[in-house]
Amino acid sequence: MQILRTVAELRTRVRGWKQDGRQVGVVPTMGALHEGHMSLVRAARRGCDRVIVTIFVNPMQFNNPDDLSKYPRTEDADAALLFREGVDILFAPGPDEVYPQGFDSRVLVGGVTAPLEGEMRPGHFEGVATVVAKLFGMTQADRAYFGQKDWQQLQVVRRMVTDLNIPVEVVGCETIREADGLAMSSRNARLDPLSRAQAPALHRIMVKTAAQIRGGSEIAASLAQARDDLRQAGFTEVEYLDLRTAAMLEPATGIEQPVRLLAAAWIGGVRLIDNIPV
Numbered sequence: 520m521q522i523l524r525t526v527a528e529l530r531t532r533v534r535g536w537k538q539d540g541r542q543v544g545v546v547p548t549m550g551a552l553h554e555g556h557m558s559l560v561r562a563a564r565r566g567c568d569r570v571i572v573t574i575f576v577n578p579m580q581f582n583n584p585d586d587l588s589k590y591p592r593t594e595d596a597d598a599a600l601l602f603r604e605g606v607d608i609l610f611a612p613g614p615d616e617v618y619p620q621g622f623d624s625r626v627l628v629g630g631v632t633a634p635l636e637g638e639m640r641p642g643h644f645e646g647v648a649t650v651v652a653k654l655f656g657m658t659q660a661d662r663a664y665f666g667q668k669d670w671q672q673l674q675v676v677r678r679m680v681t682d683l684n685i686p687v688e689v690v691g692c693e694t695i696r697e698a699d700g701l702a703m704s705s706r707n708a709r710l711d712p713l714s715r716a717q718a719p720a721l722h723r724i725m726v727k728t729a730a731q732i733r734g735g736s737e738i739a740a741s742l743a744q745a746r747d748d749l750r751q752a753g754f755t756e757v758e759y760l761d762l763r764t765a766a767m768l769e770p771a772t773g774i775e776q777p778v779r780l781l782a783a784a785w786i787g788g789v790r791l792i793d794n795i796p797v
């Protein structure tokens with residue numbers, strides 16, 4: 520595995536692969552890798568001839584400076600994990616390589632960026648879409664692998680790729696969970712022992728609520744109950760827990776079309792997100 524830090528080096532390497540007719544997969548990440556990321560890497564390994572993993576903690580998508588400064592950074596351990604998975608290139612550019620002097624463009628995706636994460640983290644999806652478009656341009660990947668854990672992000676990337684005719688196939692991979700149901704996330708490392716013990720309630724309550732809604736319970740009442748249950752379980756703030764259409768994330772009033780429960784809530788000073796189909 521090579522660790523590359525500049526776009527020029529990356530392009531030279533990828534050009535060689537393309538000349539040999541190789542299919543290239545990319546797994547964009549912000550590092551602090553766990554089994555969730557590894558499942559994306561393995562999917563890329565299965566689906567492509569060459570695999571690039573990118574690690575870049577993208578300042579443009581953080582609306583909260585505290586969140587950015589506390590974001591876990593574990594590059595040496597990450598590189599060891601990726602080496603073992605047979606990754607070809609770890610691309611880990613610095614901020615000046617991604618946003619050099621004079622950089623002045625943004626990718627704005629419409630409706631699907633507005634609610635939920637878009638509302639709670641203003642500017643977040645502008646930062647995500649901009650950096651993902653750049654990573655696609657830098658890596659020239661044929662396929663890109665994203666986790667369903669960040670469901671709204673996956674929809675935003677799909678919209679962008681369609682709208683801008685970006686020649687990348689977007690592959691969504693299922694959420695990998697701890698044995699107790701907690702969705703794996705780099706931010707879980709910041710949970711203190713009590714919060715870590717309480718955190719699986721998020722998934723548990725969502726599963727129960729989805730079953731109630733499927734069983735015909737009134738949607739608004741079920742959601743209100745779920746938000747109460749979360750607070751009882753130790754969550755200090757529930758930013759949202761809502762039933763939404765799966766692709767556009769519009770409020771769902773029934774379950775005739777594909778819908779999902781999506782939630783963001785704080786526990787022990789850490790913001791967790793999760794989503795499941797109903």
Ligand SMILES: Nc1ncnc2c1ncn2[C@@H]1O[C@H](COP(=O)(O)OP(=O)(O)OP(=O)(O)O)[C@@H](O)[C@H]1O
Pocket residue numbers: 547548549550554555556558559664665666667668669692693694695696702703704705706707
């Ligand atoms: N538990 C998981 N299962 C499947 N994919 C995941 C999981 N966690 C993260 N991913 C995916 O890995 C990619 C990189 O995500 P990222 O580096 O932000 O990790 P993260 O664990 O989601 O961190 P964060 O704490 O920021 O949520 C994204 O496509 C994300 O959806």
Ligand SMILES: CC(C)(CO)[C@@H](O)C(=O)[O-]
Pocket residue numbers: 547548549575577580647650651669672
């Ligand atoms: C896709 C991504 C790597 C863009 O910075 C990030 O949002 C993430 O890790 O999900």
Ligand code: BAL
Pocket residue numbers: 580669672
């Ligand atoms: N996992 C999505 C990236 C972020 O939280 O900023």
